[in-house]
Amino acid sequence: MDEIKVANLGQAASAACSMATNLLAPVKTERQIYENSMLEDDPNANSVVSTSQEDRTVPRWGPNHKGAQELANLYSTGKRTQECICIGICITLIIVNSIFILVRLRLENLSSIAIAAFCGIVTADFGSGLVHWAADTWGSVELPILGKNFLRPFREHHIDPTSITRHDFIETNGDNFMVTIPFLYKLTWDFLTLPESEIQQKFVWTCYWFLLAIFVAMTNQIHKWSHTYFGLPSWVIWLQEHRVILPRKHHRVHHVAPHETYFCITTGWLNWPLEQLRFWYILETIIEKATGCKPRADDLKWAQKRS
Numbered sequence: 024m025d026e027i028k029v030a031n032l033g034q035a036a037s038a039a040c041s042m043a044t045n046l047l048a049p050v051k052t053e054r055q056i057y058e059n060s061m062l063e064d065d066p067n068a069n070s071v072v073s074t075s076q077e078d079r080t081v082p083r084w085g086p087n088h089k090g091a092q093e094l095a096n097l098y099s100t101g102k103r104t105q106e107c108i109c110i111g112i113c114i115t116l117i118i119v120n121s122i123f124i125l126v127r128l129r130l131e132n133l134s135s136i137a138i139a140a141f142c143g144i145v146t147a148d149f150g151s152g153l154v155h156w157a158a159d160t161w162g163s164v165e166l167p168i169l170g171k172n173f174l175r176p177f178r179e180h181h182i183d184p185t186s187i188t189r190h191d192f193i194e195t196n197g198d199n200f201m202v203t204i205p206f207l208y209k210l211t212w213d214f215l216t217l218p219e220s221e222i223q224q225k226f227v228w229t230c231y232w233f234l235l236a237i238f239v240a241m242t243n244q245i246h247k248w249s250h251t252y253f254g255l256p257s258w259v260i261w262l263q264e265h266r267v268i269l270p271r272k273h274h275r276v277h278h279v280a281p282h283e284t285y286f287c288i289t290t291g292w293l294n295w296p297l298e299q300l301r302f303w304y305i306l307e308t309i310i311e312k313a314t315g316c317k318p319r320a321d322d323l324k325w326a327q328k329r330s
């Protein structure tokens with residue numbers, strides 16, 4: 024009887040050990056990172072490991088990749104105009120809502136607003152992962168309207184990850200600002216039309232939506248900083264190092280081909296738990312079974328357009 028107990032204990036201990044090893048193991052090893060992602064912090068490729076003959080003659084990543092050049096050329100004046108308009112509307116709505124909120128701010132609400140801010144940043148991180156995953160994994164640049172205007176930047180970003188660091192404020196942030204417009208508009212509409220008692224009643228909830236919109240709007244700027252290895256302001260580096268915003272080393276895990284994990288790009292807080300739950304993998308398996316579509320088929324096609 025005692026022997027059985029000891030054997031069971033031994034089995035339980037070894038199961039706990041293997042679980043701990045799995046949990047503590049890096050999602051991508053240093054070698055996987057070196058072999059399957061662009062060395063953004065090492066532009067002269069001093070630390071590069073030996074690669075195939077093809078990798079040495081045809082660029083696998085970067086601005087000289089033929090697919091990246093083709094995608095960069097698809098950025099049109101029409102798209103630029105849409106981004107400018109969205110940024111203008113979004114900033115106006117942020118200013119208007121800020122005024123409505125500031126005049127109603129009470130000291131006794133501050134702790135609830137801090138909770139609303141925390142929930143807002145976690146929701147933004149999850150939302151960034153969901154949209155990023157959907158755009159990376161499904162659809163194609165050939166799709167009418169959606170493809171050229173909204174999926175193209177995701178394809179370009181995988182084969183030339185540092186192109187984002189050469190994009191200006193409008194190209195970087197236009198689409199994220201656009202996503203927040205309906206939410207910010209609804210908040211303004213409520214402030215203008217609802218009786219004051221009702222506004223007061225759902226004030227913390229309003230703060231949550233407002234802060235969520237701000238974090239969503241800031242997400243691609245934060246993502247751009249995670250690719251910027253030179254010349255970042257020290258306060259941005261401080262926020263990255265303290266994991267308040269997406270850290271550079273953390274985001275490198277997403278950029279390891281085939282780009283199948285670590286999609287959250289606001290704070291990156293949810294990347295590890297979602298990976299442990301195999302969240303994206305399960306979602307992809309269900310969609311592939313239901314539709315027959317292969318995940319990342321279009322992404323792979325663009326990555327292979329090297330010459």
Ligand SMILES: [Zn+2]
Nearest residue numbers: 155159277282
């Ligand atoms: Zn991606």
Ligand SMILES: [Zn+2]
Nearest residue numbers: 180184246274
């Ligand atoms: Zn990135």
